[in-house]
Amino acid sequence: MRHRDETKKQALHKATIQVVKEEGFASASVNKIAKKAGVAPATLYIYFSNKDDLLTSTFMVTKTELSDYILSDFDSAKSLKDNVHAFWTRLYDYVSNYPDDYQYIDQFSHSPLIQHVDTNALEAPYQEFHKALSDGIEQGVLKDIPKPMMLSFILAPVVFLARSRLGASLDNSAHDLDQAFSLAWDAISD
Amino acid sequence: MRHRDETKKQALHKATIQVVKEEGFASASVNKIAKKAGVAPATLYIYFSNKDDLLTSTFMVTKTELSDYILSDFDSAKSLKDNVHAFWTRLYDYVSNYPDDYQYIDQFSHSPLIQHVDTNALEAPYQEFHKALSDGIEQGVLKDIPKPMMLSFILAPVVFLARSRLGASLDNSAHDLDQAFSLAWDAISD
Amino acid sequence: MRHRDETKKQALHKATIQVVKEEGFASASVNKIAKKAGVAPATLYIYFSNKDDLLTSTFMVTKTELSDYILSDFDSAKSLKDNVHAFWTRLYDYVSNYPDDYQYIDQFSHSPLIQHVDTNALEAPYQEFHKALSDGIEQGVLKDIPKPMMLSFILAPVVFLARSRLGASLDNSAHDLDQAFSLAWDAISD
Amino acid sequence: MRHRDETKKQALHKATIQVVKEEGFASASVNKIAKKAGVAPATLYIYFSNKDDLLTSTFMVTKTELSDYILSDFDSAKSLKDNVHAFWTRLYDYVSNYPDDYQYIDQFSHSPLIQHVDTNALEAPYQEFHKALSDGIEQGVLKDIPKPMMLSFILAPVVFLARSRLGASLDNSAHDLDQAFSLAWDAISD
DNA sequence: GATGAATGAGTGTTCATTCAT
DNA sequence: CATGAATGAACACTCATTCAT
Numbered sequence: 133m134r135h136r137d138e139t140k141k142q143a144l145h146k147a148t149i150q151v152v153k154e155e156g157f158a159s160a161s162v163n164k165i166a167k168k169a170g171v172a173p174a175t176l177y178i179y180f181s182n183k184d185d186l187l188t189s190t191f192m193v194t195k196t197e198l199s200d201y202i203l204s205d206f207d208s209a210k211s212l213k214d215n216v217h218a219f220w221t222r223l224y225d226y227v228s229n230y231p232d233d234y235q236y237i238d239q240f241s242h243s244p245l246i247q248h249v250d251t252n253a254l255e256a257p258y259q260e261f262h263k264a265l266s267d268g269i270e271q272g273v274l275k276d277i278p279k280p281m282m283l284s285f286i287l288a289p290v291v292f293l294a295r296s297r298l299g300a301s302l303d304n305s306a307h308d309l310d311q312a313f314s315l316a317w318d319a320i321s322d
Numbered sequence: 323m324r325h326r327d328e329t330k331k332q333a334l335h336k337a338t339i340q341v342v343k344e345e346g347f348a349s350a351s352v353n354k355i356a357k358k359a360g361v362a363p364a365t366l367y368i369y370f371s372n373k374d375d376l377l378t379s380t381f382m383v384t385k386t387e388l389s390d391y392i393l394s395d396f397d398s399a400k401s402l403k404d405n406v407h408a409f410w411t412r413l414y415d416y417v418s419n420y421p422d423d424y425q426y427i428d429q430f431s432h433s434p435l436i437q438h439v440d441t442n443a444l445e446a447p448y449q450e451f452h453k454a455l456s457d458g459i460e461q462g463v464l465k466d467i468p469k470p471m472m473l474s475f476i477l478a479p480v481v482f483l484a485r486s487r488l489g490a491s492l493d494n495s496a497h498d499l500d501q502a503f504s505l506a507w508d509a510i511s512d
Numbered sequence: 513m514r515h516r517d518e519t520k521k522q523a524l525h526k527a528t529i530q531v532v533k534e535e536g537f538a539s540a541s542v543n544k545i546a547k548k549a550g551v552a553p554a555t556l557y558i559y560f561s562n563k564d565d566l567l568t569s570t571f572m573v574t575k576t577e578l579s580d581y582i583l584s585d586f587d588s589a590k591s592l593k594d595n596v597h598a599f600w601t602r603l604y605d606y607v608s609n610y611p612d613d614y615q616y617i618d619q620f621s622h623s624p625l626i627q628h629v630d631t632n633a634l635e636a637p638y639q640e641f642h643k644a645l646s647d648g649i650e651q652g653v654l655k656d657i658p659k660p661m662m663l664s665f666i667l668a669p670v671v672f673l674a675r676s677r678l679g680a681s682l683d684n685s686a687h688d689l690d691q692a693f694s695l696a697w698d699a700i701s702d
Numbered sequence: 703m704r705h706r707d708e709t710k711k712q713a714l715h716k717a718t719i720q721v722v723k724e725e726g727f728a729s730a731s732v733n734k735i736a737k738k739a740g741v742a743p744a745t746l747y748i749y750f751s752n753k754d755d756l757l758t759s760t761f762m763v764t765k766t767e768l769s770d771y772i773l774s775d776f777d778s779a780k781s782l783k784d785n786v787h788a789f790w791t792r793l794y795d796y797v798s799n800y801p802d803d804y805q806y807i808d809q810f811s812h813s814p815l816i817q818h819v820d821t822n823a824l825e826a827p828y829q830e831f832h833k834a835l836s837d838g839i840e841q842g843v844l845k846d847i848p849k850p851m852m853l854s855f856i857l858a859p860v861v862f863l864a865r866s867r868l869g870a871s872l873d874n875s876a877h878d879l880d881q882a883f884s885l886a887w888d889a890i891s892d
Numbered sequence: 893g894a895t896g897a898a899t900g901a902g903t904g905t906t907c908a909t910t911c912a913t
Numbered sequence: 914c915a916t917g918a919a920t921g922a923a924c925a926c927t928c929a930t931t932c933a934t
Contacts (some may be wrong), residue, residue: 134897134933155435159346162925174927183925239432244346281479281502285509288478293471301904312471319475319509327914352908362916364910373908514918536814538728542904552904552920562903619812644730660860665889668858669851680907690867692851699855699889707893732929742895744931751927 141179143169146189153232157239188249191240194233199257201226207262212268213317219261220313222292226296234294238241275322285319331369333359343422352376355430378439381430389447389486391416396451402458402509409451409479410503417484417490424484465512475509513641519658521559521694523549528570533612537619542566568629571620581606583692592648593697599641600693606681607674619624665699711749713739717758723802725807726751732756758819761810764803764825771796776831780837783887789831790860797864804864805871845892 147169151160162183173311176278180186240246243246265282268274274282289312352373356363370376377401395408412456430436448487455472458464464472479502527549529541542563561643562567585598588648620626645662648654654662669692717739721730732753736743750756774790784789810816835852838844844852861883 136897140897149399158433161923163923173925174899174901176896177926178897242432243348243430252399267911275505277501277505278481278498281498281505285475285505288481289474290470291478292472308468311467314464315467315471315475315509351906353906362909364917365915367909368914516721516918520918536815541902543902552902554920554922555918557905558918569874612746618875622809622812623728655885657881657885658878661878661885662829664859665885669854671858686847686915691847695845695851695855695889731927733927743929744896747930748893763895 136313139167140171140175143192144171144176144179144186147192148186149194149236151230152236152239157243184245187240187243188245191237191247192252192254194237195254196257197233198226198237198271199254203257208260208264212264212273213321214295215217215261215264216317217313218285218287220316222307223287224290224294227291231294272322274320275321282320285316289316330361330365331361332367332385334361334369334376335380335383338376339384339422339426342426343427344497347433372436374435374438377430378435379512380425381435382439382444384427385444386447387423388416388427389444391420393451398450398454400455402463403511405454406476406507410476410506413477414480414484414499417481442483460480463508473512475506479506520549520555521553523572524551524556524559524566525573528566529574529612529616532616532619537623540567564625564628567620567623568625570649570655571617571625572629572634575634576637577613577632578606583637583641588640588644592644592653595641596666597643597693597699600666600696601689603667604670604674604689607671611674615640652702656698657700662700666696669696706800710739710741714741714749714756715760715763716745717759717801719764719806722806722809726812742846754815754818757810758815761807762819762824763816764807765824767803768796769805769824772833774828778830778834782843783832783891785831785834786887787883788858790856790886791879792865794860794879795855797861842892844890847890852890855886859886 142230143163151168155161155164162176163173165186166176169176171269176186180189189210202222204220205222206215207218208215210218262279265274265279269276293312334355337355338350341355341358345351352366353363355376366376369378389437392409392412394414396405400408405498422486454470455464455469459466513655524545527545528540531544531548535544543553545566546556549556556566560569582599582602585602586595611680628689642659645654645659649656714735717735718730721735723739725731725734732746733743735756736746739746744755750759772789772792775792776785780788832849835844835849839846
């Protein structure tokens with residue numbers, strides 16, 4: 133027998149993201165994805181049980197890559213502000229460097245499929261970071277506001293900027309980014 | 323194109339939003355939309371040139387309803403903070419009261435179709451509000467930061483909150499909303 | 513609009529029987545059926561909700577044609593033996609003259625689909641005939657044996673003969689048929 | 703073709719019958735059959751040249767098991783009536799005890815594949831029994847009617863009873879069975 | 893001998909759109 | 914103006930079979 137080719141699974145994940153980028157989530161068909169991955173449509177069903185499984189699996193893998201990327205600079209020895217800054221910067225970098233991957237995560241998150249994934253599992257890697265935020269609140273460094281709201285101030289602006297076409301004009305501008313981070317930090321810090 | 327029976331066009335717009343809500347953007351077919359609107363599929367093509375036209379038209383109309391709703395309390399005689407507060411509140415109300423309409427705007431905005439709409443035209447109603455912000459910067463009330471970044475701090479949190487399931491826990495909580503607005507205002511004001 | 517074409521539904525029924533005859537029940541695909549009926553595969557779904565519906569509907573219609581054909585000579589004024597003889601003869605004629613229709617009924621009856629049809633409804637036309645048999649038992653003309661067993665003696669031989677390739681050698685032989693009927697009648701009559 | 707591992711071939715035969723029972727003749731795929739037999743789909747092609755070969759081979763083997771079973775009590779020393787009675791009883795037992803096997807024979811016999819099997823070979827085991835019937839005719843014990851017609855009276859009722867759902871009510875009823883045999887015997891005997 | 897990976901051809905079904913009325 | 918019938922193209926998916934190991 134031929135041995136199962138793990139690269140083929142990866143190729144299908146990448147092809148999925150590519151096709152979704154080019155055709156949109158709604159028009160991404162298994163035929164197009166298979167062709168882009170260089171395999172027969174039927175082969176897809178060896179590695180994934182159906183289209184939803186392919187889309188969901190691609191989401192999980194990509195979302196994990198994202199958290200790995202974002203949290204790689206996290207260091208509990210660093211100050212809270214440094215950690216938040218690193219978090220913020222890495223997120224911006226990811227969205228800038230891997231726009232297709234980020235767009236895929238975004239589109240999947242807004243699709244009905246999101247309701248079938250175990251979101252708790254995907255939140256797990258962020259545990260330490262959440263802990264650091266909680267500590268910050270306890271120590272009076274951060275305002276005592278609901279965590280989701282705090283996160284919305286940290287996350288939303290960078291995503292908004294990176295996503296919008298207007299964001300293009302901010303590319304590579306370290307100053308603007310620092311300014312944005314300052315705004316966010318001022319908003320949440322006491 | 324002008325047609326006598328404007329009612330039918332509206333029905334199709336509403337049906338589009340309904341079906342997208344129930345089936346998702348990807349699974350919203352013209353047959354289902356027509357049936358939901360109570361007309362024959364062929365009738366749809368009297369009012370719209372094709373499916374894309376229907377979807378885009380629905381987006382434009384809904385987006386205009388949104389701006390009308392949001393800006394209805396704007397009053398150039400009021401203070402800047404009051405206007406921003408009204409803007410913020412009305413947005414939150416819209417997302418809360420018309421979740422289907424907002425979801426449709428959201429989904430359409432993330433689809434490839436968005437590239438074919440004249441975004442300038444949709445921004446027009448916000449002209450006065452933008453002017454007020456510019457004045458605020460000039461008068462030193464607001465920080466001198468790029469407008470999109472400023473808007474991201476105003477808009478993103480409320481959208482984030484309203485959209486996320488976590489947002490559910492904040493429903494009807496005037497205190498939380500005011501707190502969020504304070505955060506946003508603190509972030510952008512000098 | 514075009515008016516719904518009832519002949520098209522009939523054409524699909526006939527095409528179904530034809531394809532099942534030529535390719536077998538297992539290999540009868542909607543594509544082949546549609547092509548044989550001279551319509552696009554999609555058209556089939558205007559008249560039938562799915563393949564099972566097409567197959568089942570064809571069965572019901574054909575089975576009704578069969579009972580109409582078989583019972584057309586039934587006359588409650590005639591003697592029981594004459595009625596049974598007419599029943600027997602008509603069945604043999606049907607199987608001989610419409611072998612494809614009969615084969616379709618046969619194949620469908622042996623498929624899993626048969627479990628989803630209301631067999632009671634299909635038995636309704638035979639009510640009078642069953643009544644006559646019951647009367648015959650009461651009057652001592654027929655043996656007092658379970659009705660299904662009695663029917664098996666009436667039906668099975670003619671079906672068996674007509675179906676088997678051996679039956680071919682009996683075609684058109686009025687004498688053999690009469691002989692077979694005599695056997696059956698002797699078996700069930702007192 | 704001869705192969706070492708006859709066990710595997712048997713397993714595939716049994717699996718074929720099982721899958722046909724569970725899924726129907728039309729939906730019995732080689733993948734399902736292989737899985738049920740506990741072998742890889744490719745292995746199947748070592749023992750059988752293709753799917754038709756597998757189905758046909760399964761038919762031949764099962765049909766031979768049936769004739770072995772039916773004829774096991776045949777004894778040329780016994781009276782004709784006893785032999786016919788044994789034949790009849792064994793058939794009923796087989797259909798009752800091995801409904802899946804019988805159903806498979808039945809379904810295969812009604813499929814187009816039956817046209818490719820050498821039916822003469824399958825009739826061979828019945829030679830002695832046929833001879834006995836012929837002797838019975840010669841000796842005036844049986845009516846002088848075509849053999850297939852005679853067989854139809856012997857076989858058809860038991861099959862009809864055993865197969866129909868009505869037959870269920872006759873289960874385990876020795877009296878009913880004897881009654882049915884008497885009817886058949888009366889029909890064919892002089 | 894035995895396997896699971898791989899696939900071209902096919903499955904039943906839905907699609908957006910056009911046509912005749 | 915409005916319709917339901919009609920369809921070619923596409924859909925997600927399964928098939929029997931072959932291939933490389």
